[in-house]
Amino acid sequence: MSKSILIVEDEETLRESIRRIFTKEGYIVDTTGTAEEALTLVGENFYDIIITDIILPGMDGLEMLERVKELHPEQIFIVITAYASIDTAVKALRLGAYDYIMKPIIHEEIKQVVRNAITEKNLKAENRLLKQALSKEYDFSKVIGESKQIKAVLEEIKKIADSKSNVLLLGETGTGKELFARVIHNNSSRADMPFVPINCSAIPESLLESELFGHIKGSFTGAVTNKKGLFEEADGGTVFLDEIGDLPPSFQVKLLRVLEDQMVRPVGSTKFREVDIRFITATNRNLYEAVKEGRFREDLYYRINVITLELPPLRDRKEDIPLLARYYLNKYTRDFGKEDKELTPEALSLLVGYRWPGNIRELQNVLERAVLISEGRYIKPEHFPDNIRMGDSFVEDSLKKGLSIEEYTRAFILKYQHVYSEQELADRLGITRKTLWEKRKKLGIKKP
Missing domain, CATH: 3.40.50.2300 (Response regulator)
Known part of the structure; x- marks a missing residue:
């Protein structure tokens, strides 16, 4: 640019x-x-x-x-x-x-x-x-973005990071829930203790209790030795339960007891073991609706929902896309031993205009692929998957939404201000640069 x-x-x-x-x-x-x-x-x-x-x-x-x-x-x-x-x-x-x-x-x-x-x-x-990239700590610099949404989330984290209260992270798939959980942990008094991430949807229901609570030898077929559960491994630190909305109802009541009493009992044991754990949970589901429909325990919902942080989807923080793209281009060119890469204005425009249903994870995958298959310095639209290159044009999308002229102007500026100069923006809108400045002032849009 x-x-x-x-x-x-x-x-x-x-x-x-x-x-x-x-x-x-x-x-x-x-x-x-x-x-x-x-x-x-x-x-x-x-x-x-x-x-x-x-x-x-x-x-x-x-x-x-x-x-x-x-x-x-x-x-x-x-x-x-x-x-x-x-x-x-x-x-x-x-x-x-x-x-x-x-x-x-x-x-x-x-x-x-x-x-x-x-x-x-x-x-x-x-x-x-x-x-x-080389830092081992997940401090605030790990969170890439200058949008007001991300800044608001970071301000909230600064307030609650060192408390003992449980935290519920809400956000779509790929919005970086584990990253934010690690930031909270590493900025708390538990930073020197374990951080244990657990994907609730990835563990079969039959193994959940054994994996999280542990088991003693002979408690079931295949239990040939004593095994410490993940909750005990996290003693003194933080447990991150991702996709908690996928927990089966039979296990929800057992988790509730851990949250309330800070005690775990391994499978096959008659003795409880005391633990000191802070829980950070996350989901891409509407837990409140799940509670009303009887799929999620109300008492567990209120126990995990002491502090709630909502992570914005990438489509709502488009001004962060150029920063994220630069970060991941640098990362993947280093990882693969490639020469430095730059996005052409057309390529950046496609990234900014795309809706990113898979959020940052999808952006990572797209840029990793582009770095691998591109030759030379520039990444062009041809290096992107078809679903990004062949999305609705801006004009077609605006017509479908029935935008007014003022709404169209606002959307156009927000989408393309990272790609074109002020003069080029004005030319494409068919107005003078002075008029563009006046419209920015009227619509409350600052230059990036």
């Missing part, structure tokens, strides 16, 4: 000259003549690089740099001025400027400085991803 630059220069001729330099290089460029207007633009948009003159009417470039850095410490600044001064240069660098360029501007020099800055930024981002 194209990188974005904000140029803050009060000399119109120089401002336009720099704009032309980087527009020809394929950058998305915004310009302004004052620091005050620049602060407004920074509040509404994301820029990879800000190039600013130091001497400006009103607020100067150094004061603007300080203010922006307070809000966005990672923002890259390149400072230019006609006033040669070691003191000014040192002050700019101390305030966090990436580099310092003197007028008159040499085209190749400023282009190289920008290229160097972007390369360094990309390396830092890739290093962060690599550290996350």
Whole structure:
């Protein structure tokens, strides 16, 4: 995707000259003549690089740099001025400027400085991803996303992670329920104790009690030795019961007793053993409906449902898809020893527009396959499965939904703002860039 630059220069001729330099290089460029207007633009948009003159009417470039850095410490600044001064240069660098360029501007020099800055930024981002991939701890950085839905879930986790209360995670298949369970565990006082994940639907009913409670030798055919159950293995830590809605009714009452008394009795034994376990449960079913229909015990439902966290499906956090895609592309290119990969705008558009019934797990599978079968640097639509490439077009889908013009405009911006520049978005909507800005403001849509 194209990188974005904000140029803050009060000399119109120089401002336009720099704009032309980087527009020809394929950058998305915004310009302004004052620091005050620049602060407004920074509040509404994301820029990879800000190039600013130091001497400006009103607020100067150094004061603007300080203010922006307070809000966005990672923002890259390149400072230019006609006033040669070691003191000014040192002050700019101390305030966090990436580099310092003197007028008159040499085209190749400023282009190289920008290229160097972007390369360094990309390396830092890739290093962060690599550290996350190598990290053994499931801290908050393991959760990839900047959407308001994900941020809200993380805020809730910070509040409840270290409590003793049981947690119920609700979400569709593939939304990352085990990941969030591990994040809760690893940010609690139990982090040094076991985390034991159990998929309730994967264990045959006949083996459930033996697997979870353990058994003693001779308790049934095949019990040739004593075996400690998974609940005892998790003593002092956390048990994650995935797909708890699939538990058979006969076992639900036995689980309820563990939750209430923190005691387990191995199959064939007459003695109870005390355990200290925090339970995190998860389901993609509507447990409340299951309770009303008599398929799930009401008392068990209220016991596990002390704290409820709802995990959003991927289709409701589309702004996170580019971040997730970049993370998994980096992961799979490393895993398979492939060269770095990038999504073409058309490929990214398909990913953002797809509904992802399998959520993040499906996205992982699609990108893993694409990395394996693609040749060269770019992943294109042809590397995706047919169900993604041949989905309904945006216009057809909008017509089926009966969207109004305003609803269509909002949906179009949200879907394609990660793919096209502001000018390209405006062109495709048949409006001016100023009108697009006004519509963003009216519809409450901030630039990514």
